Each structure stands twice: as structure tokens, then as C-alpha cells.
Amino acid sequence: PQIAAEPELTDGFHLVIDALKLNDITTIYGVPGIPITDLGRLAQAEGMRVISFRHEQHAGNAAAIAGFLTKKPGVCLTVSAPGFLNGLTALANATTNCFPMILISGSSEREIVDLQQGDYEEMDQLAIAKPLCKAAFRVLHAEDIGIAVARAIRAAVSGRPGGVYLDLPAKLFSQVLDATKGEKSLVKVIDAAPAQIPAPSAIKRALDVLKGAKRPLIVLGKGAAYAQADDLVRELVERTGIPYVPMSMAKGLLPDTHPLSAGAARSTALKDSDVVLLVGARLNWLLSHGKGKTWGAPGSKKFIQIDIEPKEMDSNVEIVAPVVGDIGSCVEALLAGVDANWPAVPSDWTETLKAKKEANVSKMAAKLGKNAAPMDFHGALGALKTVIQERPDAILVNEGANTLDLARGIIDMYQPRKRLDVGTWGIMGIGMGFAIAAAVETGKPVLAVEGDSAFGFSGMEVETICRYNLSVCIVVFNNNGIYRGTDVNPTGGEDVAPTVFVADARYDKMMEAFGGVGVNVTTPDELKRAVDAAMDSGRPTLINAVIDPAAGTESGNIGSLNPQSVVKKK
Numbered sequence: 188p189q190i191a192a193e194p195e196l197t198d199g200f201h202l203v204i205d206a207l208k209l210n211d212i213t214t215i216y217g218v219p220g221i222p223i224t225d226l227g228r229l230a231q232a233e234g235m236r237v238i239s240f241r242h243e244q245h246a247g248n249a250a251a252i253a254g255f256l257t258k259k260p261g262v263c264l265t266v267s268a269p270g271f272l273n274g275l276t277a278l279a280n281a282t283t284n285c286f287p288m289i290l291i292s293g294s295s296e297r298e299i300v301d302l303q304q305g306d307y308e309e310m311d312q313l314a315i316a317k318p319l320c321k322a323a324f325r326v327l328h329a330e331d332i333g334i335a336v337a338r339a340i341r342a343a344v345s346g347r348p349g350g351v352y353l354d355l356p357a358k359l360f361s362q363v364l365d366a367t368k369g370e371k372s373l374v375k376v377i378d379a380a381p382a383q384i385p386a387p388s389a390i391k392r393a394l395d396v397l398k399g400a401k402r403p404l405i406v407l408g409k410g411a412a413y414a415q416a417d418d419l420v421r422e423l424v425e426r427t428g429i430p431y432v433p434m435s436m437a438k439g440l441l442p443d444t445h446p447l448s449a450g451a452a453r454s455t456a457l458k459d460s461d462v463v464l465l466v467g468a469r470l471n472w473l474l475s476h477g478k479g480k481t482w483g484a485p486g487s488k489k490f491i492q493i494d495i496e497p498k499e500m501d502s503n504v505e506i507v508a509p510v511v512g513d514i515g516s517c518v519e520a521l522l523a524g525v526d527a528n529w530p531a532v533p534s535d536w537t538e539t540l541k542a543k544k545e546a547n548v549s550k551m552a553a554k555l556g557k558n559a560a561p562m563d564f565h566g567a568l569g570a571l572k573t574v575i576q577e578r579p580d581a582i583l584v585n586e587g588a589n590t591l592d593l594a595r596g597i598i599d600m601y602q603p604r605k606r607l608d609v610g611t612w613g614i615m616g617i618g619m620g621f622a623i624a625a626a627v628e629t630g631k632p633v634l635a636v637e638g639d640s641a642f643g644f645s646g647m648e649v650e651t652i653c654r655y656n657l658s659v660c661i662v663v664f665n666n667n668g669i670y671r672g673t674d675v676n677p678t679g680g681e682d683v684a685p686t687v688f689v690a691d692a693r694y695d696k697m698m699e700a701f702g703g704v705g706v707n708v709t710t711p712d713e714l715k716r717a718v719d720a721a722m723d724s725g726r727p728t729l730i731n732a733v734i735d736p737a738a739g740t741e742s743g744n745i746g747s748l749n750p751q752s753v754v755k756k757k
């Protein structure tokens with residue numbers, strides 16, 4: 188008698204993994220725990236790279252920046268309720284920054300959660316995630332996993348990219364399905380981020396405005412860096428001869444040393460330009476909302492804006508020539524109109540910017556050469572500027588207050604997508620998550636330049652860096668506190684001031700605890716040598732850079748955002 192063969196089975200675990208792999212998602216960033224521990228194990232067994240963190244926020248930040256670097260959604264995997272909430276900060280930040288990512292979180296039993304009967308880690312995660320991301324989906328049946336993953340990918344990368352939440356209740360993972368049926372339920376997403384071609388009339392309008400400019404300016408934002416249309420963007424700048432200013436994560440799209448870069452003459456460029464072409468940059472607080480004294484006399488400016496998101500137009504001021512589409516397609520269409528008759532940029536404008544730039548660069552150079560101890564920010568950053576000049580393919584991660592603002596101005600970038608920083612929110616805490624993903628995704632050496640306060644938010648991830656033996660060199664600018672280390676408690680009481688840390692802490696010892704290299708440096712020369720050694724060896728390294736506690740200003744460049752008390756002291 189013949190025995191019928193048992194049908195081969197698959198289950199929720201395997202369908203999630205297969206759906207991701209089918210769509211070329213090969214890395215998961217996360218923190219294991221109930222109910223997703225086995226999902227991580229099985230994903231690794233199935234050949235995926237599974238990078239485990241010590242806290243979900245950093246895994247989420249890693250996924251988000253992986254999305255920025257690769258144009259594929261970065262995936263973060265978290266446990267229910269508290270783990271989910273920890274990851275949610277990163278999801279919201281990804282959405283704010285237009286980085287594609289998918290937060291996949293396990294969740295507790297629907298029936299119990301919905302009746303609020305008090306389950307283990309009970310929380311209505313889908314409802315909480317919804318306002319903080321582009322799209323949020325929950326999957327109740329294993330046969331829907333393929334569609335759900337496809338929708339999540341499409342939502343994350345199409346149009347304006349952003350964060351997507353995928354809620355997977357614990358019960359889903361063990362649901363079984365006939366393997367053939369399971370395989371058929373998977374969806375390979377075709378053309379996940381379709382080209383969005385601008386209307387010819389919009390291109391003509393933009394070209395007409397641009398042609399009439401006397402003092403034109405191009406502003407490149409991180410959307411332009413994300414778009415990976417590097418050659419087209421460069422061609423637009425060079426063929427029109429229009430000076431450009433890069434936003435911080437667009438630095439290096441063209442080298443900061445490019446003759447048409449007006450980065451070092453930013454204030455003049457924004458204030459005195461008459462026509463501004465925004466390429467993947469929003470007129471938000473980082474550009475003073477397109478108005479006020481940053482932008483010169485009221486009504487003196489015409490804005491042309493290229494953006495994939497139609498709602499971005501007129502968000503702060505009138506856009507006289509909106510160009511809606513993806514940056515590659517839009518820039519290509521503009522270039523078709525830049526012919527031999529294209530008017531040269533008036534030389535008084537380019538000369539004005541050039542003179543301003545040269546003056547600012549030489550003023551800055553004088554501050555960078557000092558080899559004094561204790562170091563100030565300029566001395567230390569002068570050394571790091573040389574490091575990046577000598578190693579232009581290294582990735583620079585940067586956060587802090589003074590450490591951020593000064594590094595952005597001082598360290599020139601030479602290649603696209605090499606500068607990763609605090610982004611649209613100006614948040615602290617992205618450091619180690621970004622550094623880890625940058626190393627994992629690109630295989631290039633990473634230099635993380637961190638204020639001591641900023642580093643504290645993700646510092647425990649140095650263990651993760653050591654565990655995966657990543658070529659990450661962290662430099663902690665240690666000035667004993669937030670902004671400065673010299674504030675005093677006005678009451679004379681025992682507690683230090685709220686902005687002050689343990690004096691003379693040795694962050695380098697943290698790295699040594701996990702087998703990495705720790706170095707303490709007090710001069711720019713020592714700093715340069717230590718970073719070079721780290722990058723040559725590729726070993727995880729943390730350099731404690733001793734900075735004068737009195738160096739630094741309140742909130743770096745954005746002190747004006749601090750509300751001041753008007754009540755006089757008694």
C-alpha cells in the first residue's frame with residue numbers, strides 16, 4: 188500500500204523571511220525578545236544578516252540610515268510594547284527625514300489587547316504607530332504576509348520616502364501553511380519607487396525663471412543625496428554655472444572644494460540671491476522657512492522647487508515654479524533646456540561669492556592650525572578635516588551641539604552620502620546606530636565625531652560595534668558636559684549644574700571593556716595619529732578627545748531657539 192507523502196509546510200516565521208529575501212532585503216537590525224527571538228534566529232539561519240543591538244532606538248536609527256544609503260527600506264525588528272515604543276522614536280525620525288524604513292514589531296494577542304484584559308506587554312501598537320509614519324499595517328493571517336511586506340516596501344520607498352510600521356501578532360509566526368501555497372502568496376515588488384516625470388510645462392516655467400536670474404543659487408538638500416542622481420546634479424551645476432549651497436547631508440554631492448560651492452559664503456548666498464532653485468531641500472527651520480533676514484529684503488526672492496511631494500510646495504512661502512517629480516527625472520528634464528544659448532551667470536555675483544568665500548576660508552584656516560592642549564573645537568576639528576581629506580571615502584557620522592555645528596562647517600566632504608548627521612529634527616542619539624549601519628551597509632571606514640553628551644544616548648552600542656568587529660572610530664569631544672563643562676549650581680548645593688557631567692571621564696575605557704581600542708588624546712596631533720591608526724587597522728576604536736571645558740557655546744549655533752526667562756533674579 189502506498190503512503191501519501193506529508194505535504195511540506197511553511198509557517199509565519201519563514202514567510203516573513205522569504206518575503207523579505209524575495210525583495211532583496213538581506214539585513215535586519217533589531218533587539219531579540221518575545222515574540223520575535225526565533226524570527227531573528229531563523230533569519231540568520233536562512234542567510235540574512237541579523238545585527239542585534241542593545242536598545243531598539245539604535246537598531247531603528249541603523250535601519251533608517253541604511254534606507255537613506257541604499258534606497259531600499261531598512262528593516263528594524265522589535266519586541267512588543269516597550270521595545271516597539273523604543274523603536275518608534277527612530278521610525279518617527281525616519282519619516283521626518285524622508286528615510287525609507289520598516290519597523291516590524293511583534294505584538295501581543297489581539298483578542299486580549301482589544302478587550303484590554305491585561306496581556307503580557309499589552310498595547311494597541313498599530314494605533315500608536317499610525318500618526319508617526321507613512322503607513323501602518325497589521326497581519327493576522329500567514330497567507331497575507333507576502334502582500335503585507337510588499338505594501339510595506341512600496342509605501343516606504345515610493346513618492347516621498349518614509350517609515351512604515353508592520354504589526355505582527357505573536358500567534359502569526361506559528362501559523363502553518365502548505366509550502367506551495369505559501370510560496371505563491373509571496374509578492375516580488377515590481378518598480379517599488381516608480382520614476383515620477385515632471386510635466387513639461389513645469390519644466391519650462393522653471394527654466395524661464397532660472398534664465399532670468401541675475402543672482403541665481405542652487406540649494407542641494409538630502410533629498411538630492413538620497414536620489415542617487417549624482418552625475419545629473421553635478422551636470423546641472425556645472426553646465427549652468429550656478430553657485431550652490433549644500434545642506435548638511437548633501438555635502439559631498441559635489442566636493443565641498445568645488446569652485447561653484449558657495450558653502451563658505453552661505454549667509455551672503457541666501458541673503459543676496461534673487462532666484463533660488465531648491466533641489467530636495469525643504470524650506471523648514473533649517474532654511475529659516477524661506478523668509479526673514481536670512482533671505483534678505485522681503486519679496487526679493489523667487490523660489491523654484493524640485494520635490495517629489497506636491498504638498499511641499501508653498502509650505503512656507505510662495506514657490507513660483509514648482510517642479511514635482513523625482514530628482515533624477517526633474518534634473519534631466521531641466522538639463523534638456525540648458526543649451527548653448529544658456530545665459531552665463533553675471534560675474535559680479537560669482538565674484539561677490541568667491542571673495543566672501545575666500546575671506547571666510549582664510550579666517551577659518553587661522554583657527555584650525557593650533558596644536559594646543561587642552562584642545563578647543565577648532566583645533567581638534569582641524570585634525571579631523573585632514574583625516575577626511577586624506578580618506579574621502581570614509582563615512583562621517585556627526586552629532587552634538589558645538590561638535591555638530593563646527594564640524595559641519597570645518598570638515599569638507601568630497602563624495603556623496605558620506606556625511607550622516609542629526610537631520611531634520613536636530614536630534615541627539617543617532618550616533619552609534621548610524622555608525623553601525625554605515626559600516627555594515629558600505630564596508631567603508633566610519634568616523635563618528637560625537638559630543639560627549641550626544642554620545643551618551645547610544646554609548647552602550649560600543650559593545651555592538653566590538654561584537655561585529657566593525658571599522659568604526661568614535662571620537663568623543665569631551666568637554667565635561669552639555670554645551671560646556673563649567674556651569675555651577677547657583678545655590679551652592681551639592682548637586683552639579685544640570686548641564687555638567689563627571690569631570691575628566693575616560694570614555695576610551697568603555698571601548699576597552701569590550702575588546703576594542705581605547706585612546707586618550709589631548710592635542711590635535713595625537714588625535715590625528717590615533718584616528719589614522721584606527722582607520723588603518725580597521726579595529727573598533729574610541730578616542731577620548733579632551734576638550735577645554737570652557738570651550739563651546741550654549742546650544743551651538745541654535746542658541747536663539749532657547750526661550751529666555753524675562754523675570755529678573757531676586
Ligand code: ADP
Nearest residue numbers: 347408409410414434467468469494495513514
Ligand atoms: P535638507 O534637510 O537637506 O534640506 P530635507 O529633508 O528638508 O533636506 O528635504 C528633502 C526633500 O527631498 C523632501 O521634501 C523630500 O520629499 C524630497 N525627496 C526625497 N527623495 C526625493 C526624490 N527621489 N526625488 C525628489 N524629491 C525627493
Ligand code: MG
Nearest residue numbers: 639666668669
Ligand atoms: Mg560636551
